Amino acid sequence: MTRRDPDALRRRAGVRGDPGRDQHFLVDDRVLNRLPGYLPTDAADHVLEIGGGTGGLTDRLLTDTDGHVTVIERDPDLAGFLREEFAAAIETGRLEVIEGDALECDLPGFTGSVSNLPYGASSEFCFRLLPRGVPLVLMLQREFAERMAADPGTDDYGRLSVTAGHYADVEVVETVPPAAFDPEPAVQSAVVRCLPRAPSYEVDEAVFMALVRGVFTQRRKTMRNAVRNTVHISGIADADAVVDAADEELMGRRAGDVRPAEFAELARLATETTEVTPP
Numbered sequence: 170m171t172r173r174d175p176d177a178l179r180r181r182a183g184v185r186g187d188p189g190r191d192q193h194f195l196v197d198d199r200v201l202n203r204l205p206g207y208l209p210t211d212a213a214d215h216v217l218e219i220g221g222g223t224g225g226l227t228d229r230l231l232t233d234t235d236g237h238v239t240v241i242e243r244d245p246d247l248a249g250f251l252r253e254e255f256a257a258a259i260e261t262g263r264l265e266v267i268e269g270d271a272l273e274c275d276l277p278g279f280t281g282s283v284s285n286l287p288y289g290a291s292s293e294f295c296f297r298l299l300p301r302g303v304p305l306v307l308m309l310q311r312e313f314a315e316r317m318a319a320d321p322g323t324d325d326y327g328r329l330s331v332t333a334g335h336y337a338d339v340e341v342v343e344t345v346p347p348a349a350f351d352p353e354p355a356v357q358s359a360v361v362r363c364l365p366r367a368p369s370y371e372v373d374e375a376v377f378m379a380l381v382r383g384v385f386t387q388r389r390k391t392m393r394n395a396v397r398n399t400v401h402i403s404g405i406a407d408a409d410a411v412v413d414a415a416d417e418e419l420m421g422r423r424a425g426d427v428r429p430a431e432f433a434e435l436a437r438l439a440t441e442t443t444e445v446t447p448p
């Protein structure tokens with residue numbers, strides 16, 4: 170199947186792309202050609218694309234994978250264009266175009282997602298997709314992508330790294346310059362691949378997430394002080410009791426040096442020591 174030229178798609182769509190609505194269309198053929206290949210082949214049965222835009226990536230998903238593709242696009246003009254441009258694929262049942270807000274609408278039962286995400290809502294999209302437990306290939310702002318994939322003890326390691334790493338192994342597979350998009354964004358971009366796996370620890374997810382959210386708001390403080398100062402976020406009833414019961418060495422470190430399994434252990438200890446009611 171011949172691949173469509175992304176510049177020609179943009180011209181046929183007759184739109185400029187509105188950065189205020191997160192519209193930066195990927196027009197670099199080399200990047201477009203690589204994206205479907207980052208998805209494991211067994212995850213390509215039903216691919217979800219969030220934000221189809223003018224269809225550059227939709228086209229590659231149709232030409233370079235064999236499965237079904239669902240695109241969700243919020244902009245009615247772009248959704249209309251995608252339906253016209255890809256009418257043949259819709260007719261044969263390979264493609265479905267849903268006009269709607271992908272943060273609000275029901276998501277189909279997809280086996281993987283390849284998406285050039287609207288950067289303005291990266292976090293919301295990631296945490297809508299990650300719990301689904303399927304492979305994800307996501308174009309994001311580079312800084313966000315690096316924070317997602319960061320290891321403990323590095324400057325980028327934070328709440329985002331711990332919470333994303335709870336669901337998946339996250340890897341930055343390539344960085345992408347502004348010139349790959351039209352209009353060019355003001356920031357560098359990067360592609361992350363998230364391969365789902367169960368965490369190496371067992372934990373009450375709500376307690377774990379609230380504890381992590383809390384202590385990273387105080388990342389310059391020791392864990393001892395961070396746990397004490399953030400009970401309004403973690404929902405821990407008696408922080409002193411938790412601090413006293415916890416390992417002293419751990420309490421003397423900063424959140425940025427604590428591994429996910431150690432947060433999980435602390436969350437478990439908190440539920441055993443006192444009442445925890447995460448908001």
Ligand SMILES: C[S@@+](CC[C@H](N)C(=O)[O-])C[C@H]1O[C@@H](n2cnc3c(N)ncnc32)[C@H](O)[C@@H]1O
Pocket residue numbers: 190191192193194195196219220221222223224225226227241242243244247269270271272285286287288
């Ligand atoms: C960065 S562009 C990517 C477009 C296209 N996939 C590409 O790679 O060229 C993001 C697209 O997401 C759409 N979009 C923004 N917010 C959305 C939302 N909440 N739900 C669905 N689509 C959204 C925008 O209209 C835009 O077309």
